[in-house]
Amino acid sequence: MTLPSQFIPHGRFEAFVRNLIGARSVIGPVAKKHKFIFAPLKDPKALRLDYDVTLLPPKKVLFPVRQDLVAFDAAGGRSCIAPTPQVLLGVHFYDIKALDQLDVLFQENHADNNWLAQREATTIVGSSIQAVAPRAFWGTVGKEAKPRGHDAFLTKLPDGYLMEIRTPKGEALLAHGDFTPATATQIQQGQSIREDLLDQCAEKLKWSSDEIAHATRAAFGMNAIWEELAKTCFSCGTCNIVCPTCYCFDVQDNWNLDQVSGVRTRAWDGCLTEDFAKISLGAGACENFREERFQRYRHRLMRKTAYLNKKLGGPACVGCGRCSAGCVPDIADPVRIISRILEG
Amino acid sequence: MSEHVCTCASPHSNVFLPREAEILRAKQVTAGEKHFTLKMKDGPPMDYAPGQILEVSLYGYGEIPIGFASSPTRKNTFDLVIRTVGRVSGAVNKLAQGQSLFVRGPLGKGFDLSQLRGQNILIVAGGIGLCPTRSLIQYILDRRSEFNRFLLFFGAKSPKEQLFLDDLAEWRKSKDVEFHETVDRADETWKGNVGVITTLFKTVNVTGDFRVVICGPPIMYKFVIAELKGRGIPTDHIYVDLERRMKCGIGKCGHCQINDVYVCADGPVFRYKDIEHLQEAF
Numbered sequence: 001m002t003l004p005s006q007f008i009p010h011g012r013f014e015a016f017v018r019n020l021i022g023a024r025s026v027i028g029p030v031a032k033k034h035k036f037i038f039a040p041l042k043d044p045k046a047l048r049l050d051y052d053v054t055l056l057p058p059k060k061v062l063f064p065v066r067q068d069l070v071a072f073d074a075a076g077g078r079s080c081i082a083p084t085p086q087v088l089l090g091v092h093f094y095d096i097k098a099l100d101q102l103d104v105l106f107q108e109n110h111a112d113n114n115w116l117a118q119r120e121a122t123t124i125v126g127s128s129i130q131a132v133a134p135r136a137f138w139g140t141v142g143k144e145a146k147p148r149g150h151d152a153f154l155t156k157l158p159d160g161y162l163m164e165i166r167t168p169k170g171e172a173l174l175a176h177g178d179f180t181p182a183t184a185t186q187i188q189q190g191q192s193i194r195e196d197l198l199d200q201c202a203e204k205l206k207w208s209s210d211e212i213a214h215a216t217r218a219a220f221g222m223n224a225i226w227e228e229l230a231k232t233c234f235s236c237g238t239c240n241i242v243c244p245t246c247y248c249f250d251v252q253d254n255w256n257l258d259q260v261s262g263v264r265t266r267a268w269d270g271c272l273t274e275d276f277a278k279i280s281l282g283a284g285a286c287e288n289f290r291e292e293r294f295q296r297y298r299h300r301l302m303r304k305t306a307y308l309n310k311k312l313g314g315p316a317c318v319g320c321g322r323c324s325a326g327c328v329p330d331i332a333d334p335v336r337i338i339s340r341i342l343e344g
Numbered sequence: 345m346s347e348h349v350c351t352c353a354s355p356h357s358n359v360f361l362p363r364e365a366e367i368l369r370a371k372q373v374t375a376g377e378k379h380f381t382l383k384m385k386d387g388p389p390m391d392y393a394p395g396q397i398l399e400v401s402l403y404g405y406g407e408i409p410i411g412f413a414s415s416p417t418r419k420n421t422f423d424l425v426i427r428t429v430g431r432v433s434g435a436v437n438k439l440a441q442g443q444s445l446f447v448r449g450p451l452g453k454g455f456d457l458s459q460l461r462g463q464n465i466l467i468v469a470g471g472i473g474l475c476p477t478r479s480l481i482q483y484i485l486d487r488r489s490e491f492n493r494f495l496l497f498f499g500a501k502s503p504k505e506q507l508f509l510d511d512l513a514e515w516r517k518s519k520d521v522e523f524h525e526t527v528d529r530a531d532e533t534w535k536g537n538v539g540v541i542t543t544l545f546k547t548v549n550v551t552g553d554f555r556v557v558i559c560g561p562p563i564m565y566k567f568v569i570a571e572l573k574g575r576g577i578p579t580d581h582i583y584v585d586l587e588r589r590m591k592c593g594i595g596k597c598g599h600c601q602i603n604d605v606y607v608c609a610d611g612p613v614f615r616y617k618d619i620e621h622l623q624e625a626f
Contacts, residue, residue, distance in 0.1 A: 069358065069360040069361075070358065070360055070361050070362075072403035072404070076364060076403075076446075077361055077362060077403060077446065078361075079356070079357075079358035079360075079361050080358075081356045081358050083356070105596070106596065108595065109594055109595035109596070109606075109609045110359045110451075110594035110595070110609075111359070112359055112594065112596060113356035113357060113358060113359070114358065114359075114360065116356075117356040220623060221623060247596065247598075248597055248598030248599070249591075249592070249596070249597050249598075250591060250597070250599075251360075251406065251407060251591055251592060251597070252406060253401075253403060253404050253405055253406045255404050259404075262403065262404055264360065264401075264403070264406075264407075266360075266592075266597075269597070269598070269599075271598055271601075276589075276598075276599060277588070277589060277599060277600075277601075278589065279587060279588065279589045280429040280430050281429065281561065282376055282427045282428070282429040282472075283376070287562050289588065289602070289624055290624065295624070299601075299624075302603070306604075307603065307604045
């Protein structure tokens with residue numbers, strides 16, 4: 001079923017967002033000093049659909065930095081899964097692709113309802129990119145994967161927003177605004193705007209996903225390259241934390257003050273950190289399976305370019321550029337790493 | 345930290361919610377290791393295959409991955425041996441008979457019994473590696489007619505660190521298993537072989553037609569595998585039971601990942617041929 005595309009003039013858009021906030025819990029991009037974050041929207045004026053990229057990806061809405069899994073007391077444990085309906089508004093297409101990937105990864109093996117339940121309860125509205133982040137390369141990475149997991153998509157046109165409806169959940173939002181059916185010209189205009197954008201990133205990958213995966217796998221044993229690239233890595237894990245497709249986590253128990261009840265939580269973790277693959281053997285002995293910095297650095301790049309491609313139908317990198325921008329010694333940029341491997 | 349009060353009654357199943365298991369027996373077997381026999385408190389009994397793992401936890405302390413140390417042929421109960429190495433294992437090892445711990449599982453893939461039945465079997469177990477392999481040892485002994493020759497090599501650092509002393513005494517006398525043991529360092533009580541586990545290959549004729557299972561400390565694998573290759577045992581007849589930091593046990597958290605492979609979901613038992621190319625495996 002193809003659902004009709006809709007149009008709302010700029011002058012009526014704020015009222016739509018206000019109505020939505022009145023009816024649902026809405027999360028969208030807002031300014032934080034000179035950067036942007038996804039945050040609960042209280043005032044439609046705070047919505048900044050002109051953002052370039054957010055500091056943390058929208059995965060945090062479904063997979064919080066700290067997430068309660070099981071609450072416990074003297075009687076035992078209880079599941080903390082309690083999905084709440086919400087609207088995630090203004091997600092760029094590359095971040096939608098990342099959410100699609102996490103849907104696959106949390107579903108496979110043992111389905112993890114700690115992600116899936118909140119995902120199901122969330123309505124996702126994408127939005128066209130209005131400003132290009134300096135380190136973004138979404139125009140040339142994983143082009144074979146199209147964004148799927150969204151319910152509606154907003155494209156800014158000169159006189160208003162085109163709202164393309166993808167699912168009945170997306171259609172249900174129309175009741176909150178003065179939408180009219182979009183014209184064929186408006187739909188065509190929206191498509192052109194989105195296609196033209198793909199060429200706007202300053203950074204570009206020159207190779208296909210398969211060529212890159214093949215090359216990085218072939219370079220796995222070339223330790224000298226990885227050591228050179230990782231030489232100034234702090235093992236801080238920032239590249240993991242800001243990544244929209246990273247989903248590694250640690251699980252920890254914390255007691256409440258009564259020291260009887262408490263909660264088992266998971267928290268974001270990063271494979272770049274030193275003890276990520278370390279095990280204790282007893283009597284103070286331990287084994288670290290990725291002890292060297294270059295091994296951890298290589299592991300991240302392999303995960304982004306090769307390891308998960310078969311499961312995901314493309315690389316586990318969507319080109320947001322957050323890792324490139326967040327890395328203090330500036331050595332995390334996938335475009336530079338891939339180019340170094342392929343071009344020498 | 346804020347006080348947490350969970351009021352949810354979610355219809356969604358939660359893969360992180362463990363089940364309670366009651367401790368039927370708890371025995372300190374070495375200075376650092378405790379042997380538990382457990383029974384599920386409510387619901388169906390634990391239904392597992394030799395070589396699979398459990399996430400074992402105590403609320404307030406956390407979870408650790410532990411391999412089953414008994415065979416599913418011993419019905420209704422299961423054994424775990426836990427070495428005190430950190431916060432969780434330290435707390436679990438203070439528990440006694442009648443108390444409970446919490447488990448999630450069974451998880452992962454165990455030994456491929458269809459490939460082992462009807463074959464000559466060699467199990468090479470080093471130290472605490474005897475615990476997960478005991479699930480297979482018991483299975484073979486309980487269904488002895490389904491297997492051919494059965495060789496068992498066990499190495500410990502010292503006689504005091506040997507596990508399952510009752511089992512060892514039984515295996516030494518048994519006609520169902522050709523049991524060979526060694527210690528790295530002998531004491532005045534020890535009259536057997538001294539040396540690392542590969543020294544046993546000098547005294548026992550292991551032919552090329554064996555299916556071999558290896559479990560032990562990380563350093564052990566490459567030396568044992570070299571011995572096996574020297575005897576013409578193909579890599580698809582060698583199985584390794586790997587230890588990693590399997591934090592979630594369900595192939596998500598990433599800590600146990602070796603190249604493309606999640607040890608907790610794709611293993612912890614692997615056919616060596618399938619992972620020998622993985623450069624982070626050994």
